[in-house]
Amino acid sequence: MTFDYDLFVIGGGSGGVRAARIAAGEHGARVGLAEESRMGGTCVIRGCVPKKLMIFAAQAAQMADEMRGYGWCHAETGPFDWHFFREKLDEELNRLERAYTHNAEKSGVEIHHQRARLVDHHTVELADGSRKTAKHILIAVGGRPARIGIPGEELGLISDDLFLLEDLPRRALLVGGGFIACEFATILNGLGVDTMQAYRGDAVLRGFDREMREMASLQIQQLGVDLRLGLSPTRLEKDAGRIATHFDDGTVEHFDAVFFATGRQPYSWDLGLENTGVHRKESGAIEVDEWSQSSVPSIFAVGDVTNRVNLTPVAIREGHAFADTVFGGRARKVDHSLIASAVYLRPHELATIGLTEEQARLRGAADVYSAVFRPMRSMFAGLDARTLMKLLVDPETDKVLGCHIFGPDAGEMIQLAAIPITMGATKADFDATMAVHPTAAEELVTMRHPVRRIREETDPGAV
The missing domain is CATH 3.50.50.60 (FAD/NAD(P)-binding domain)
Structure with a gap:
């Protein structure tokens, strides 16, 4: 059978675009992609990117408080101009959307700016009524915010x-x-x-x-x-x-x-899945195996629609691995067991990788190393912000099981800490690392003695 495409991707977010670009640009596949909204998906258009820019904006008033603590005694902020910010934000999101579109098309991807639904195992129907066939179909439509089901x-x-x-x-x-x-x-x-x-x-x-x-x-x-x-x-x-x-x-x-x-729900409704026999979980998530393949051999899914680990870098890695496996002759799986993440609060972020103390207690014994302190920058300014650094270590193997940071730029720190932890670093490896002084991050390599040892419990409490 002759197909219109080797691959048709439904969804123009981070995971779908990465899969399309790798399949077309690096592996020479004929690729089509349909996106019903804006190229870039949740992260770029209505998630990570605009949210982080809004976090920066929200920090400005607190920066003025800190400045006064450093001698800028008349530092003040006026009222926030939402309309000015919104205009700049829209310009930036438009730029990013153009970049996503341009890079995909430059790789050889043919983009259809409309919704697509599955007709059968190898056919999709676009909103204009036209139909496209593909040897492989990838669903990368992400998730949508959920409500709680109350009157009004x-x-x-x-x-x-x-x-x-x-x-x-x-x-x-x-x-x-x-x-x-x-x-x-x-x-x-x-x-x-x-x-x-x-x-x-x-x-x-x-x-x-x-x-x-x-x-x-x-x-x-x-x-x-x-x-x-x-x-x-x-x-x-x-x-x-x-x-x-x-x-x-x-x-x-x-x-x-x-x-x-x-919370968010997989955006798997009205996709025509009932025409294919693709299995879904009770949550609506598309069931896939370790290769991101669904119950139908020609149909795959990556990203939040599978409800595995709902983070943008995970969707990107899944899309890339799919393209390499199916079109590049390089079989690659994604390991979901150890993934760093960050919550961008202000002024201190929360970032983590590996086991929590509650999870470590379920697993067995673990040594807890932690330090709570006022960072130099905050303390001098007279602010009471506290930082917490925490490592969980297996007492038998000395392997670092988890790292948790609550403090300024915790997201930046956890990205670097994730590298040795992913490699299987031990507490001795952390101890052997020379500290960079004065930094908050040096606490990760200067905590010499555990503050407590936890042991296995059948009821770890609220997690």
């Missing part, structure tokens, strides 16, 4: 909407306690919005190391965010131009905007 939730916004606001609200509610909710709460607070964050748990960032969660929760509160733990909304109603929000403790609060940041 249509009055609320999702995380994507923050980047599209015409004006900033005077008072806003963030519902959730994960990456997005915590980052957006600190952003809005830093931009001058009276911000409340409601989360049903007893500490934000479920799944992270407990000590780190507690540090993050405390910092969010110290910033001025009204963090309400153990609290969930039950109903939203319109009330004199505002949103009356009813909570499960019986209270009612009024907001100008309510944002749901309660």
Whole structure:
């Protein structure tokens, strides 16, 4: 059978574009790609990139406080100009979208700016009714924000909407306690919005190391965010131009905007999967094996739509490995067992790789090395920001099982720490590394004695 393409990719985000570019540009495959929205996907257009730029903007007022502590006694910030920022942000996102499109086309990828649905194992139908055939089909459509299923939730916004606001609200509610909710709460607070964050748990960032969660929760509160733990909304109603929000403790609060940041779902609906027999999990995630291949041999999937590890670099690595395996004659799998990540709070970030203390306790014994201190920069300025460095070490093999950092530029530090940890470094390797002084990161190589040894428990508590 003759096909229109060797590969057709559904989704123009990070994973899909990487797979398309490698397959076409490096391995000579005939590649088509369909994207229903904007090239670049969630990370570039409505996720990582605009969020990080907003974090930078939100930090400016706090920088003025720090400057005064260093002698710039009249350093002040005026009111934040959202419209000025939005215009610059839109220009940058447009530039990035053009770059994604140009680089894909330069590699030989034919782009269709419309939605595509599966017709059968080798055929997709575009929104204009035309059909394209391909020997292989890759689904890389990512995920979409989820709501929580309460009456009146249509009055609320999702995380994507923050980047599209015409004006900033005077008072806003963030519902959730994960990456997005915590980052957006600190952003809005830093931009001058009276911000409340409601989360049903007893500490934000479920799944992270407990000590780190507690540090993050405390910092969010110290910033001025009204963090309400153990609290969930039950109903939203319109009330004199505002949103009356009813909570499960019986209270009612009024907001100008309510944002749901309660997780994301694989964007696998209305893709025509029922025409193919591709298996999905209860969550909607497409089931794939270690090669990113679905239950249908000609159909593959990468990125958040598979709900393995929902991070942009993971989607990129999966897309690249897929292209090398199928078109490059180099079989490559992606190891999802050890992946670094960072939460871009302010002023201190949270970054991690490997086991948390709670996970290490389930595994068996582990030595905990940690240091809590006020960084030189903050202490001199009179600020009370605290940094926490933590290593988890196997007492039998001396291998570093996990590294957790809460502090300035923690994301930058964890990227470098991830290299030796991924290589299987031991605590002795860290100890043998000369410190760079004065830095916060030197604590990672100067902690000589464990503060405690944890032993295996059947109930590690809330993780």
